[in-house]
Amino acid sequence: MEERCPKTEKCPLFQGQILVSSVAQEIYMDLYCTRGVKGRSRCMRYNLSEALKIPVPVDVMPNDKRNFEDLLQRLRKID
Numbered sequence: 001m002e003e004r005c006p007k008t009e010k011c012p013l014f015q016g017q018i019l020v021s022s023v024a025q026e027i028y029m030d031l032y033c034t035r036g037v038k039g040r041s042r043c044m045r046y047n048l049s050e051a052l053k054i055p056v057p058v059d060v061m062p063n064d065k066r067n068f069e070d071l072l073q074r075l076r077k078i079d
Helices: 022-033 036-042 044-052 068-078
Strands: none
Touching (some): 022 036, 036 044, 044 068
């Protein structure tokens, strides 16, 4: 197993606060949270959090299809 994302302690996805289904949570965690750099590089939540240095709202999923730059600008306005 590859390294776990360093943000898992506070990530609402990893902590079970976003998805209702535990099966879906396990799948997301496998794809994004426990695949090391490969998983993190594809995670919209991780990438936004790194760029903003603040927690990301729960409406942003790891596989969010919205444009990264648009989300970044929107979240900067909130901060």
